[in-house]
Amino acid sequence: MPILLTNEILAAVTHELRNANESVQIISAYCKEKSIEKLDECINKDVSEKRIMIRFRLDDLIKGSTDFSILEYCMSNMWKVYIRFDLHAKTYIVDNKRGFIGSANATNNGLNINGHGNMEMGTLVDIDKTDLDKINRLFRDAILVDNSMFEKLKEQYNRIDKNSCQSSPSWDKSVINMFTPKVETLFSHELPESSFENRNEYIEFLDMNSSKEIEQIKDAFRWSTVYMWLLGTLEKNGGCLYFGGLTEKLHNALINDPKPYRRDVKVLLSNLLTYVEGLGMEEVMIDKPNYSQRVQLVKA
Numbered sequence: 001m002p003i004l005l006t007n008e009i010l011a012a013v014t015h016e017l018r019n020a021n022e023s024v025q026i027i028s029a030y031c032k033e034k035s036i037e038k039l040d041e042c043i044n045k046d047v048s049e050k051r052i053m054i055r056f057r058l059d060d061l062i063k064g065s066t067d068f069s070i071l072e073y074c075m076s077n078m079w080k081v082y083i084r085f086d087l088h089a090k091t092y093i094v095d096n097k098r099g100f101i102g103s104a105n106a107t108n109n110g111l112n113i114n115g116h117g118n119m120e121m122g123t124l125v126d127i128d129k130t131d132l133d134k135i136n137r138l139f140r141d142a143i144l145v146d147n148s149m150f151e152k153l154k155e156q157y158n159r160i161d162k163n164s165c166q167s168s169p170s171w172d173k174s175v176i177n178m179f180t181p182k183v184e185t186l187f188s189h190e191l192p193e194s195s196f197e198n199r200n201e202y203i204e205f206l207d208m209n210s211s212k213e214i215e216q217i218k219d220a221f222r223w224s225t226v227y228m229w230l231l232g233t234l235e236k237n238g239g240c241l242y243f244g245g246l247t248e249k250l251h252n253a254l255i256n257d258p259k260p261y262r263r264d265v266k267v268l269l270s271n272l273l274t275y276v277e278g279l280g281m282e283e284v285m286i287d288k289p290n291y292s293q294r295v296q297l298v299k300a
Contacts, residue, residue: 006120009104010111016094016124017042023049025093025135028106030055030065033073035106035113039092040077051080052106053142055087058169059219061157065107068157071150082142085179086223088207090122093135099127141181170219183229186253190225192271196278218279226272229253231283234297243269243293 004012017024017039024043026036031054043050052074060066074081090110093099102122104110109117127135143149152175160169170176192205199210206220221227233249234241241249243266251265273293276284285296 002123004100004102004122004124006112006117009100009102009120009122010113012124013092013100013104013111014039014042016092016098016100018044020044020047020094022047022095023093024051025091025096026052026106027087027089027091027093027135027138028052028054028110029087029090030060030105030107030110031067031070032107033067033069035108035111036070036073038113039106040079050078051082051139053082053084053087053139055085056083056153057085057219057223058157058160058171062160062162062169068154071145071153075145075147075150081145082139083145083179084138084142084181085176086181086225086228089138091135093127096132097127098124099131100124141179143178181228183225183232184253185255186226186229186250188254188268191268192226192275193268195271196274214279218281221275221279222281227276227281230272230276230295231297234284234295239297239299241295243295246295 020043024047026039031052036052040050054066054070056066061068071081090103090105091099091101100122102120104118104120104122108114110120111117112120145153153171156171156175190205192199192203194200201210202208203210203217205226206217206224208217208220210217212220233246233253237245237249247266247269250269254265273286273295275281276295277286283298285298287294287296
């Protein structure tokens with residue numbers, strides 16, 4: 001499949017949308033109302049299924065990366081809206097058969113809607129059953145926004161001082177605790193390559209610069225795939241595992257081909273635990289009885 005660049009992406013995506021007969025799915029970390037409105041205009045009114053997944057962190061809204069109004073627009077125009085706070089993907093899928101996968105968010109800059117935007121890249125691909133299963137799992141673990149959820153988000157959003165210097169505003173626990181994805185597989189690039197103390201200028205597994213404030217790094221880490229895997233793995237194993245047992249679980253979860261050697265997995269796990277300690281993650285406690293690290297969930 002050919003690689004599409006910035007000035008080709010919008011034309012390719014809108015062409016696919018115009019040919020949709022049954023369903024359209026948009027997965028985009030950031031999302032702007034005017035951009036979705038433009039895409040929505042391309043979709044035949046007979047298309048019966050439209051669903052969209054967005055990241056919708058509160059700080060995304062405060063920074064203007066995503067419009068709060070996207071919820072009301074979509075819900076008023078027959079879209080089902082889903083939220084995943086860990087979302088980074090950008091994908092546009094038509095009739096469960098064809099899709100654009102790349103770096104372009106559903107924003108003016110991402111899709112170059114006004115004739116200028118970010119330098120983006122992607123490609124059109126055929127979608128098979130395996131791909132659909134993965135996509136459906138993403139939606140399965142996301143939060144579906146119904147009227148009750150919309151009102152809850154709106155109340156919290158309106159309560160926030162938009163001019164506040166608060167570095168990383170977040171939804172309250174009544175919203176956050178609704179998001180409980182089940183992470184069962186990992187790639188090694190989703191783990192830290194170095195310890196928290198020796199982190200590089202760019203933290204690749206978090207997709208952010210290390211110069212950010214600690215609270216911002218902590219928030220990104222809290223929603224990282226590997227941290228969610230850690231919480232889920234501990235919960236499935238009675239809330240406690242020693243380093244050796246956790247290494248085995250991590251080795252089994254990694255799906256790289258070839259799979260990393262167990263000694264390399266130990267390094268990756270050790271790096272991960274330095275982030276847990278260095279960022280002061282409240283959900284996990286690490287101590288060292290009998291010369292081996294013990295990792296435990298902290299009971300609320």
